[in-house]
Amino acid sequence: MAHPAQLGFQDAASPIMEELMYFHDHTLMIVFLISSLVLYIISLMLTTELTHTSTMDAQEVETVWTILPAVILILIALPSLRILYMMDEITTPTLTLKTMGHQWYWSYEYTDYENLCFDSYMTPPLELDPGELRLLEVDNRVVLPTEMSIRMLISSEDVLHSWTVPSLGVKTDAIPGRLNQATLMTSRPGIYYGQCSEICGANHSFMPIVLELVPLKHFEEWLLSTLE
Amino acid sequence: MAAAPEPGEPGKGKPFKLLGILDVENIPCARDSVLYGSLGSVVAGLGHFLLTSRVRRSCDVGVGGFILVTLGCWFHCRYNYAKQRIQERIAREGIKNKILYESTHLDPERKQTNSDSSN
Numbered sequence: 252m253a254h255p256a257q258l259g260f261q262d263a264a265s266p267i268m269e270e271l272m273y274f275h276d277h278t279l280m281i282v283f284l285i286s287s288l289v290l291y292i293i294s295l296m297l298t299t300e301l302t303h304t305s306t307m308d309a310q311e312v313e314t315v316w317t318i319l320p321a322v323i324l325i326l327i328a329l330p331s332l333r334i335l336y337m338m339d340e341i342t343t344p345t346l347t348l349k350t351m352g353h354q355w356y357w358s359y360e361y362t363d364y365e366n367l368c369f370d371s372y373m374t375p376p377l378e379l380d381p382g383e384l385r386l387l388e389v390d391n392r393v394v395l396p397t398e399m400s401i402r403m404l405i406s407s408e409d410v411l412h413s414w415t416v417p418s419l420g421v422k423t424d425a426i427p428g429r430l431n432q433a434t435l436m437t438s439r440p441g442i443y444y445g446q447c448s449e450i451c452g453a454n455h456s457f458m459p460i461v462l463e464l465v466p467l468k469h470f471e472e473w474l475l476s477t478l479e
Numbered sequence: 480m481a482a483a484p485e486p487g488e489p490g491k492g493k494p495f496k497l498l499g500i501l502d503v504e505n506i507p508c509a510r511d512s513v514l515y516g517s518l519g520s521v522v523a524g525l526g527h528f529l530l531t532s533r534v535r536r537s538c539d540v541g542v543g544g545f546i547l548v549t550l551g552c553w554f555h556c557r558y559n560y561a562k563q564r565i566q567e568r569i570a571r572e573g574i575k576n577k578i579l580y581e582s583t584h585l586d587p588e589r590k591q592t593n594s595d596s597s598n
Contacts, residue, residue, distance in 0.1 A: 259502065273561075276506045280553050283501040284546050290498075291542045 252384060252444040253417070261418045264464075265437050268420030270334050278327055285323070338420075342434055344402035348395070352405075352412030352425035352447070355454035359393055365478050373457045386456065387444045392463040396470040401435040413448035416462055422448055437464045508556035512549045519548030 253261060263269040349360040353370075361367040374388040395401055405414045407425035414433075415422040423433040437443075445460040465473070494504045503510045524541025528534065580586045 259505075273557075276509070277557065279501055279506070280509065280512070280549075283498060284549060286498055286500070288542065288546060 252387060263420070264418040264439060264441060264443055265420055265435065267334075267338055267436070268418060270337060271420050274330050274334050277330055281323060281327060340434075342400045342436075344400045344434065346396065346399060347402040347404060348393070349404045349406075350393075350414055350425070352407040352409075352414065352451070352458075354409050354452050355447075355458040357412075357414070357458060357460060359391075361474070365474075367474070367478060369477075371460070373459055384444070387446070387459045387461070389459055389461045392442070392461040394463045394465060394470060394473045395435070395437075396467040397437050397440050397464045399436070399467065403433040403435055405431045405433060410451045411449045412451050412458070414445070414460060415448040416443050416445035416460060418443045418445075419462075421445075424449060440464045440466060507560050508553060511556060512553040515552040516545045516549030520545035523548075 260268075260272055260275070263272055346361075347363055349362065351358045351360075356370050356372045358368065358370045369391045371389045371391045371393065373386065374383065374390055376385050379385065379388060403414070403421070403423065405423045405425045406429060407427045409427060411427070412425040413422060414425055416435075419435055419437060421433050421435060423431045425431070441464055443462045443464065445462075447455055447458045447460075449455075451458075494502045496502050497513065501509060501513075503513055520541045523544030524537045527540040528537035531537070577586075577588070
């Protein structure tokens with residue numbers, strides 16, 4: 252989950268999110284160097300007495316400031332494309348989970364083996380137990396197995412929503428009349444929180460997502476106990 | 480996901496960020512790259528000044544040196560870091576497979592021994 256006033260990413264819980272963080276570090280270093288250069292040039296501009304009012308051309312500097320940004324863009328674009336294609340890799344998912352966005356809750360359907368459907372409403376602050384997180388807890392969590400490729404099919408029954416779990420690097424729009432697919436794969440068990448990321452009305456901020464990732468054995472036990 | 484610090488417990492301080500954006504404490508290779516870059520900047524700028532006695536141009540050389548050395552160290556360190564991560568993943572998978580398949584027909588060591596004996 253996010254800490255108060257957090258600016259950076261949450262800890263990565265999936266290989267894709269790890270790759271996204273590495274790419275972010277790479278791009279941030281380039282941005283930092285460009286910012287340093289610009290700051291230095293600004294400080295030079297403030298302290299120079301060099302003025303030349305009849306400059307006609309400046310071939311060398313124009314060549315440099317054309318080639319250099321192109322090189323910088325290539326340095327950023329190559330890792331970006333790599334991770335873009337990595338996110339769209341075709342895998343063979345072992346489980347499919349359908350989620351529908353509503354105003355203002357999510358509903359989930361596990362229909363691979365048995366027909367399990369439930370709604371997931373935010374727990375109101377007055378009903379929270381001590382230690383629970385305000386505006387993030389739900390009444391029914393989504394339980395999934397770890398270290399398995401899971402297909403998410405995301406859509407909406409009414410208006411636009413967006414199903415987001417920052418720790419897993421997933422953000423997919425829930426669009427009425429359209430089925431979007433995302434692939435989840437977590438490296439470790441845990442509870443991962445997310446919130447609706449597309450404005451959808453008065454309670455847009457009050458329809459969180461909670462994933463409980465457990466080992467396969469515990470997932471099977473949960474499935475059996477829920478179906479009973 | 481980490482629990483908030485209890486009252487009275489010393490919490491983790493805010494990470495130090497260069498220019499307010501680059502978290503040198505938590506980003507792998509960032510601290511080393513910036514430090515080597517600073518060293519390269521000082522060496523290049525000072526060396527140029529000692530050779531030419533031109534202050535302004537030496538400052539420009541210093542800044543250019545900082546950018547080049549930082550970028551070079553960054554790519555070198557990140558490449559090695561990525562290689563290390565891949566090796567760690569291979570080792571982890573190998574240990575997992577070894578534990579999982581030991582004394583079964585899928586045991587990687589058994590397959591290797593069979594191929595050695597058939598040769």
